[in-house]
Amino acid sequence: MSSLTVYHESAPEQPLKLLTHAEDISATLGALGVRFERWQANAPIAPGASQDEVIAAYAEQIQRLKDEQGYVTVDVVSLTAEHPQKDELRAKFLDEHRHGEDEVRFFVAGRGLFTLHIEDHVYAVLCEKNDLISVPAGTRHWFDMGERPHFIAIRLFNNPEGWVASFTGDDIAKQFPLLED
Numbered sequence: 001m002s003s004l005t006v007y008h009e010s011a012p013e014q015p016l017k018l019l020t021h022a023e024d025i026s027a028t029l030g031a032l033g034v035r036f037e038r039w040q041a042n043a044p045i046a047p048g049a050s051q052d053e054v055i056a057a058y059a060e061q062i063q064r065l066k067d068e069q070g071y072v073t074v075d076v077v078s079l080t081a082e083h084p085q086k087d088e089l090r091a092k093f094l095d096e097h098r099h100g101e102d103e104v105r106f107f108v109a110g111r112g113l114f115t116l117h118i119e120d121h122v123y124a125v126l127c128e129k130n131d132l133i134s135v136p137a138g139t140r141h142w143f144d145m146g147e148r149p150h151f152i153a154i155r156l157f158n159n160p161e162g163w164v165a166s167f168t169g170d171d172i173a174k175q176f177p178l179l180e181d
Contacts, residue, residue, distance in 0.1 A: 002131050004028060005124040005177075009117065012175040016121075022131075029125065032118055035134035036125070039106060051076040054108055058154060061106075061132075069102065069134075071156040076108070081148035093143040096173045097165040101158040103135040110151030113144040113179040122176055140168055146179040 004025040006017040019025050026036045041057040054076045055062065062074055079086065096117060105112070111128040117140040127133050135141055145151060 001126075002128050003124075003126045005126075007122040007124070007176065009120050009122050009172065012122070012177070025125070029123065029133075032116075032123070033136050034116065034123075034125075034139070035132070037132040038130050039132055040130065041108075045108065054152065055154065058106065058108075062154065062156065065104065065134075065156055069104075069156075069158075071102075071104065071158055073157040073159070075155050076152060077155055078152045079145060079149045081150060083149070086145075086149055090145050090147070090149065093145070094173055094178075095167055096140050096142050096170050097167045098138050098140050099135075099165055101137050101164075102156075103141070104132070104156040106132040106154040106156075108152040108154060110149075110153075111146075111179070112149075112151050112153070113146075114141060115144070115173065115176060116141045117170075117172060122172070124176065126179070140170075142173040144179040146181045148181045 001020055002022060002025060004019040005015045007015055019028060022038050029036045039058060039061050042060055043057045045054060045057050055074055065071055107127050107129055109129050114125045114127060114133055116123040125133060
């Protein structure tokens with residue numbers, strides 16, 4: 001189940017709020033400029049579907065976002081617990097960073113934990129199948145795929161080069177809960 005846990009940055013052991021209804025998550029994040037939506041596929045997606053088949057199943061929603069936000073690149077990323085570099089990939093995203101563009105992810109399958117550091121609060125967003133999150137450019141955040149990752153996600157970018165991060169050097173991410181498998 002998707003969830004949003006809110007903390008004060010100085011108290012990672014004491015959540016201030018836990019939300020589990022998509023409408024509440026969307027409203028709370030929306031007030032911060034973060035987009036959170038639930039999407040349904042327009043066509044069935046078979047296990048092992050190609051990138052083109054996955055994108056086609058969500059073509060209408062993808063085109064809407066491209067038209068609204070000017071995204072130019074769309075791809076699909078998939079990771080499982082059997083991936084030989086899963087530990088290195090996980091570590092790459094666990095440190096607080098920001099991007100010069102929005103970080104947009106739609107979870108076709110599986111789950112991941114986006115944690116946002118906005119002003120003096122930390123917002124841990126557990127995204128699961130059918131969740132879209134758009135983290136605005138410049139927002140400090142980190143991502144955890146868990147020790148045994150399993151997800152398929154559609155990514156949208158303004159920059160055709162894809163994922164480019166600027167790490168903050170702050171160790172705050174190490175203080176907050178990770179994604180439990």
